[in-house]
Amino acid sequence: MTANAADFAGNACGRRYEKEMETHFRDCLLFYLDGRIRFERYCYGEAACLVFSVWAHGLDADGSILWDREPEFESQKTAxxxxxxxxxxxxxxxxxxxxxxxxxxxxxxxxxxxxxxGKWKVFWLKHRK
Incomplete structure (x- = not known):
């Protein structure tokens, strides 16, 4: 499947996609105009906070996400x-x-x-597009 990560960013700075029907964590993928992708995992409950996040520099020709680095813990790798x-x-x-x-x-x-x-980076990304 051929796809470009920037295609999912929309016309503004980017878009957030959230994993549906998740009960223990809130997993999000953020797609940006420059083709970067950010994965964020949040916990639910009273102490809801960011558990971990990882950046990617896009998708390859097969649709595989090109993560900048692998997380340290196995539970994060499988997420x-x-x-x-x-x-x-x-x-x-x-x-x-x-x-x-x-x-x-x-x-x-x-x-x-x-x-x-920020405002200037988004301005330049839109005009470069």
Whole structure:
């Protein structure tokens, strides 16, 4: 499957896709205009917080996510989606590794300053596109 990660970023800075029907963790994939991808795992409950995150520099020709580095712990390694296997609902739902649970589009964001996508960077990325 040939796909470009930037195709899932939308027209603003990027888009957030959240794994559906997840009960213990909130797993999110963020796609940015420059083709970068960020995986974030949050815990639920009173102490809800970011558990870990990993950056990728895009997708290869087979749809495999090109993670910048592998997480240290096995539970984190198994949480990462590895290969895009299906695009559904005109790009609003993404299936990875043939799994039943999909990542569905939940938000489109104009900026993401905490992750390095401020006003000027987004401006240049849009004009480069």
């Amino acid at each position: 990462l989606p590895r290969r895009l296997t299906d695009i559904q609902e005109e790009g609003r739902a993404l299936q990875f590794d043939g799994a039943f649970k999909r990542y569905v589009h939940t938000e489109e964001f104009a900026l993401d300053k905490p992750n390095g996508y």
